[in-house]
Amino acid sequence: MSTERIPPPPKWVVELNSPPPSRSKNANSLPDPPGYLSSKAVSKKSEKSARKPPTQEEMDTLKLKKSWEIALGPAKQLPMQAIMGYMSGNGLQIFSIMMVFMLFKSPLQAIAATNVTFARFEAESTKSQMLGVKAVYVLMNCLLLALGVWKVNAMGLLPTTRSDWLAWEGERVPLERAYFPN
Template structure:
């Protein structure tokens, strides 16, 4: 008995369609192709379509000069320096709404209000490293000073909150109530009469 080998079955139609070139479609609409679009037929034949021949070609953009790059970097650095001040109204409303009682929610909010600015100031050089200028490096110093000032405003908001909660020892508060009132020396009576 000789065994005949069968030829493999033909591939399914979807595989044939996937590997074949797309059929050129007749342009049925009067809408032109968008700028920069190259039709698949122009790619396969290496020719440009009628629409792309009629549209003007955009010139290649020249690379920016170092002065333009420094200006752009400085603008982005200023945006980053002002960013902590943009968060202050939201933080102030959150602090006001959390109340002055000692609860886990208000304590965590105050902790984050202190942690974020301190961490931002400590990591300032890494934050502004990508904005280093080739000329006029002293201009970036002013940006960093504004960044520190904006973070100090956030710390001031935190101090206001913990003062409202009664955690700053600025006045005699309830946790110091065990202390007796002190009398000034001029009103004190001597132990032995003179």
């Protein structure tokens, strides 16, 4: 028979399976470093200044502030969209066409979903103020639409000249022929 000895486990396995060493009494007598609060000090401090829940007025004010942030969001997109429109050029390339498509699609979707966007902020006490917020939101999205119209016009896709409507013009009759027919 062979008598094999099983080697002892590595040191890290023994340390992993054993509980951490307990703190000595001298470690507790040391003061906390500056700016550090021990868990005991934090629990005592939190008992003294327990956070009270916000009142309904405070919640309405916070909801109104957040709704104004959302309403002014499209205005923050205007400069970036204008720069992108300028940089994409006025030619009919895929990038400029897709940019124009997004300039029309995004505001129209946002206007259609106005009530859904602000539904979580509406309360009985803020209903009248939310009408103004929604109106500003729709106006800001209309500005994005106007930017899209400007870009389409710059690309030459809007019929704004007389030559764009030649198919609907009749033949011009000279004055001499109008008074003296053959």
